[in-house]
Amino acid sequence: MSVSDSEQSQQNSQEVSGAPQKGGVAGDAQALQPNTQQRYTTEEIVQYLTRLFYIKRIVSEGDFRLIVTTKGDGTTPPPSVLRELNQSIQAYGLEVRRSINQDSGDIVLCLIGTLSDEITCSACIFDQAQQKLKTEIFDTIANNSFSLSVSAIDKELQPIFQRLVELGYLTVVGSQVTFGPLMLVSELNQYELPVCDMCSIPGSVVCFSSISIRLPKKRK
Numbered sequence: 001m002s003v004s005d006s007e008q009s010q011q012n013s014q015e016v017s018g019a020p021q022k023g024g025v026a027g028d029a030q031a032l033q034p035n036t037q038q039r040y041t042t043e044e045i046v047q048y049l050t051r052l053f054y055i056k057r058i059v060s061e062g063d064f065r066l067i068v069t070t071k072g073d074g075t076t077p078p079p080s081v082l083r084e085l086n087q088s089i090q091a092y093g094l095e096v097r098r099s100i101n102q103d104s105g106d107i108v109l110c111l112i113g114t115l116s117d118e119i120t121c122s123a124c125i126f127d128q129a130q131q132k133l134k135t136e137i138f139d140t141i142a143n144n145s146f147s148l149s150v151s152a153i154d155k156e157l158q159p160i161f162q163r164l165v166e167l168g169y170l171t172v173v174g175s176q177v178t179f180g181p182l183m184l185v186s187e188l189n190q191y192e193l194p195v196c197d198m199c200s201i202p203g204s205v206v207c208f209s210s211i212s213i214r215l216p217k218k219r220k
Contacts, residue, residue, distance in 0.1 A: 039071070039072065040071045040072060042072070042080075042081060043084075045068060045072055045081060046081060046085050047088075048071065049067065049081070050085060050089060052067075053085075053096060053109075053111040054111070057110065057111045058111070059109050060107070060108050060109075061098070061106070061107040061109055062106075064078060064109050065078050068081050094111060094112070094113060094114065095112055095114050096109050096110065096111055096112075097109070098110075125163075126160075133157055133160045134164065136157070137160065137161060137170070138169075140152075141177065141179065146178055146179060147176050147177070147178050148176065148177050148178070149176060150175055150176065150177050151175070165177075165180070167182060168182035168183075
C-alpha cells in the first residue's frame with residue numbers, strides 16, 4: 001500500500017468513527033456546548049422557586065425574571081410561572097405577591113401567608129427561637145396543673161412571657177398565671193385539660209380563674 005493510499009484510509013476511518021477532523025477535542029466540545037446546555041421544565045423551575053421563596057421570603061423581580069430566563073427556554077413569560085408557583089403553594093396558605101421596597105423603590109416578590117387564624121398570626125409575631133420559648137412556657141404551665149406562680153417564670157423567658165400576656169395567650173390573676181382566651185381557642189387540643197368541678201355539666205366546660213369557655217365534648 002502506497003503512502004497516499006494509507007492517508008486516504010486514515011481519513012475514511014476518521015469520517016466513519018466521527019472523530020474530529022479540525023480543531024481537535026476542544027473544538028468538538030465547543031461545537032457541542034449549545035446543544036448540551038441543560039434546560040429545565042416549567043415544573044422544575046416552579047419547584048426551584050418554591051424552595052427559594054421558603055428560604056429568602058423576598059426576591060427582587062429582576063432576579064426572578066433572570067432565573068426564569070436562564071433556567072427555562074427563554075420563551076415562558078414570568079407571569080405564567082408565577083401563576084403556577086402560586087397554584088402549587090396555595091394549599092399551604094401561601095402566596096407570592098408583588099410589592100415595592102420602600103427604601104430602594106425596587107419591585108420585589110414577597111412570600112406571604114393568606115390565612116388569618118391565631119396560629120398563623122403567632123408565626124408572624126414570633127420567630128423560630130421565640131416559638132420554642134413560647135412552647136416551653138405553655139408546657140410548664142400545663143405540667144403545673146394549669147396554674148403557675150409568676151415568680152416561677154425564668155428571667156430569660158420574661159420578655160416573651162409579657163408578650164404572651166399582652167396578646168391574650170396567658171392571663172395573670174394575682175400572683176398566678178394561667179392560659180388566656182386566645183390560648184384556649186387556638187392551641188387547646190394538644191393539652192389534656194381538667195374538668196372543672198364548679199360546672200353543672202361535667203366534661204363540657206373548663207374554667208381558668210375568672211375565664212369560662214365552653215368546649216365540645218370529646219368523642220369516645
